[in-house]
Amino acid sequence: GQNIDQPTEMTATEGAIVQINCTYQTSGFNGLFWYQQHAGEAPTFLSYNVLDGLEEKGRFSSFLSRSKGYSYLLLKELQMKDSASYLCAVMDSNYQLIWGAGTKLIIKP
């Protein structure tokens, strides 16, 4: 079966760096997405990786290793507003999105 694994919850300190991991086992691969979802709000698109390597976008970076079935989202200079759930999703060979259960990130002052 197809599976996406990510930690259920993480805690980090304001101003620090945190890395949220995502491992996947899917039938085929056509890209990996990260979305951010604040409590009670819509998930919003953060990043898309289809080739190996690091994509940087401001304080957020996303890394992909297709051979390892692994991605991470790196958040730098954490702010209180970064407290949210982070959803990892992989597009399989049929262009279907397979979702992880999300990682709830708690930022403490």
Added chain:
Amino acid sequence: ETGVTQTPRHLVMGMTNKKSLKCEQHLGHNAMYWYKQSAKKPLELMFVYSLEERVENNSVPSRFSPECPNSSHLFLHLHTLQPEDSALYLCASSQLSGGDGANVLTFGAGSRLTVL
């Protein structure tokens, strides 16, 4: 209004009620989706409409009935639901290009459904 708008934001219904969730997108996208989000579970895709035609129905019980009258509007009609159907129902839209590019979804804020 911009983006994807869902109404109502909150809905409480009995198991014998009939209600509808509404979604409207103002982005000119050609595909719309219904997802179910339950606590600590992955998003579950329920229905996909592309160019107003249903292209996917992921074994969803018939008590959920979608309707897509045009490319901007999507409804989810609810009838004789069960308590386990209580969840956040998210609508999303995207622009399907037919190519290999990223299919980025734009989500609404969801309708929180409680079935008593």
